[in-house]
Amino acid sequence: MTATPFFSVRNLHLSFADRAHKPLFGPAPRIEVLKGLDLDIGEGRITGIVGESGSGKSTLGRVLVRLLDPDSGNVMFKGQDIAGLDEEALRPLRRDLQMIFQDPMSSLNPRHKVWRIIAQPMKRYGLGGTREQATEALVRVGLPAEFGDRFPHQLSGGQRQRVGIARAIAVGPSFILADEIVSGLDVSSQAHVLMLLSKLAKEMGLTVAFISHDLSVIRHLCDDVIVLDHGVIVDNGPVEQVFDDPQSDVTRKLLAAIPLPEMDDTWFER
Amino acid sequence: MAEASTAPRARHGSGLNLRLWLPLSWVTLLVVVAVFARWIAPHDPLAQDLLLERLPPFFMSGSEPGYWLGTDSLGRDVLSRMIYGAQIALFVSVIAASATCVFGSVLGMLAGYYGGWAERIISRLVDIWMAFPPVLFAVLLVAVMGTGLTSVIAAIALIDWTRFARVVRAETLVQTRMDYVDSARIGGARRASTLWTEILPNVLPTIIALLMLEMGIAIIVEAILSFVNLSISTDDPTWGSMIAEGRNAIHFAWWVLLFPLIALFFSVLSFSVLGEGLRQRFDPVLQ
Amino acid sequence: MLLKTLITRLLTMIVTLFGVAVVVFTLVRVAPGNPIAMMLPPGASEEDIARLTALYGFDKSLVQQFFIWLGGVVQGDFGTSITLRQPVDQLVLSRLPATLELAAMALVIALLLGGTVAVLGARNRGTGTEVGLDLTSGAVLSIPDFLWGLIFVLIFGVLWPVLAISGRIDPRIEFDFATNFYLIEGLLRGRFDVVGSTLSHMVMPAMSLALPLAAMIAQLLKQNLKGELVQDYATIARVRGFSETTVILREALRNAALPTIALVGVQFTFLIGGTVIVERLFAYEGLGNMAIDAVINRDLPLIQGIVLLFAAIFIMINLIVDLSYTLLNPRLRHG
């Protein structure tokens, strides 16, 4: 680890208001989603964040790119605490903190053409944002240039996710959050998208936080892994270490539950 | 891929076109008639001739050539009054519906997007407004503001903004929860600009459909106000005042009611169908 | 949960009613024309005018007038009608039954008609029958109650005169009403001539009000039904050997009706709002007809009373819809 880690999160707490149980007067009770997390993300590394539904993995991701405000704690990004910054102060930092979303159908504006979806953030960050630059980004993620004129619904799931990647890399960030980006895809396009992401991360020296529920994917793609369970980190370290010698029962149980694509008579008994 | 995206369009085409072109031709007819009323109308719409009162339309015995659709109780030509009535109907519908649309949509988008106090105040106002029976509200407003076209238009906008506000708020709320709003933030967009550049294009088809619907409604409201003698001066040829007159003389001259009723019927129907048709036509996703 | 909904709703109701009171009071007071002058014969003396102005409280400031009026309203005193010289509450209550009977009749027609068409459409989904029903209900929906009223007047009043086009009951019928609920009283006391006459006066205005709502229910309920019929629980019921009609009526209908109810509530208030012009059109002696007369005659206390009553009815309907929605949905009932 270097002296200042790329991301350094300390004692992170986050809760949501439980509107369904709001009393007649007074504030709604809070549901704690993140219960005091400490973690570091190393520069240039791909860090997997894994857990079952309700573990808080997506919430943690959205705090890193500051789409959510934490209740308390520090989020140090390259030595600067971004946990308490307001939108105005965040905007210049956002170029550095990009995100690829789970559902490209929802995250790509259905009324905008592909080239515009890619070019608009570039324009906003003062990086030009011309048609040519958008095309360049498209080609870089392996899509034909003429796809720039299409609307998102005219693409397949894998192609849409590539557009999401193109939009993120086009502004030249140092960090990308990938939130369950292959969970809606078929196995064949899944492999394509993952290989593309890992290739680009290497080429551009990106730091990536890769959120997934699929441990197999994480083992292949990531350098480090953080295992979350009900808002608490139960395992954290380089993938080989966590997979070969898990520290918690939760991780052990998760690993034992993966159905590997091979015959194994003892699987059900494990 | 290409085949998959073009096939449904081709299949949709014919049905959509008919649904678009039929109402569009009626509206075009209205516009032409309204613009060229002075040259088209065979008679002065205000000219009374008691010798020619209650003439039946051309297909009945006792009709008079030149008075195709007959005359009313004061001997005024029904066709000419309808032609001039189209002028007023279109004027009211375009101006009133546009005003209502802008006013209501902006409030609805602000409430849906910003939430918080804006939402609470606007929703409370909508609640209060919706507690009024709209027709009574309109009658009351025109009574307060005095009769006349401006009052009618103002009354429509002051009452019907809630329709836009409600629907647009709900649609904006749906859109605000989509990931593309978050990705605009990631992409450096300011909060306000996200509303106009990202969300508005997605709410626009709904607004257009509502606008068309409102144009039909505005014509009806004007007719209702004329019907209770509160629109513009009773002599003026509006479809509503013709209907009021026709309702009174229904047992002697039913055609005075029939023809403006047909005009109203097709206008309202056309605007409503047109709204849905335009929504589909200009929605890249539905295409 | 239910209690919480109830209390929140009641609080909102009070705020809304107060808002309505402010708006209607402001509106009628800024109206041009001196209502007192209209009451008196031309050439009335200055003292007479001053006396009446003081009697109706028009000499005080607007804010004072508002709170005096509101104070009265809270105690059930809505003031005295200027033109009819009777207490507003009596006038309004005498007309209310007519409007309630009309609106209820329209609602029943709309629910039966709309529900049937929706189920038929869902049963025949994907066929020409569905397309036909869709087109019809789409067209019916876009024509408002006022036009339907005119169309009925023309068809059943003139071209094929089988129904009465004005009034509420044949004036030749001799019957000593104890209440103003003509239809209900006629039914209860077994006077079928009264029932018949009331119905023949009511059917056209009720249909005019019901048709747009019926079309809306038909479209919305069918859409919701189709949404439910592709859910896995409907598929499982089919695999279990239940017929499509059973699946629709027993499994899907309740689920589809729930979101429909919320909308029908709002639309029912629109329907009641529509009684104003439809009653006028058919010279039906209800509240709406009286309201328009009141506006034309500048009868301020009467206008205020009627508007407030309408608002109270609308808000009550919304409350009932909210509560029944909560009651019918186990998720909300227990949550």
Next chain:
Amino acid sequence: MTRTVLDIMNLTVNLPNRTRILRDVSLSLEPGEVRALVGESGAGKSMIGKAVLGILPPKVRISEGEILLDNEHLGAMTPVTRRNTVARMSALIPQDPLTALNPLRKIGPQIVDPLRRIHGWSADKARARALELLDRVHIRAPERVMASYPHELSGGMRQRILIAAAFAPSPRLIVADEPTTALDVTVQKEILKLIRELQRETGTAVLFVTHDMGVVAKISQKVTVLFAGKVMEDAPTEQVFSGAAHPYTRALINATPSSADPSRSFTPVPAQLVADLHREIAQDDHLYMTVTS
């Protein structure tokens, strides 16, 4: 002679414009056997189960082929007989436990009513059977669960209830349509285990639709691999995973990442292979159109 539970012969399923969703599919299932139907989205794997159960989407029609359920020709039956036969012989475990239970009805009647309908049992008998099965799928306090509404139960609990409801009428065949896709891995394992236990105990045959080669390896004895509605391979599961597989099947296995063996990098399905398969199918389609028009 073994009685097959299900025999599908040359099944072709069409859209009205004669686009084929299933192309000449044949497969059979013996009692107590689990057959996986695997393929990517659009391969038609769910359609086979739907065709058997008679729940094809509107406008989708069986144009050719035979389906034999317990040696009875479904195609030769009247709609009502067919419906009753299917209800008696088979059951469905659906994908999404959230929508598979009617949210407005209590759990009890949702299991009990079909039992009474299918077997004509008394209310008490059907209820006893439902309680027995709920107990069998490890639901504690089955009485209380029967009196609950679906939203009061967790996703895993609901899926177990659906399994109990499927096995309750003692069907000969169960179609499991991606029953674990919506679940977390640990819950998925419990559910797979439960299906396997019950199926072995009762000798019920299972047609298991999935896109996950990992699940295929764990649950099935036979596997049918589909591509664009066409059977690519029909083989014992063991054989497929021992390496002697059709190139497309092998590509699917290689595209599935394995956490046990990170050295074996997972590779996308080769574009050339997909293009070749599509070309083959296009030629086949051309022939089909010429012959049938």
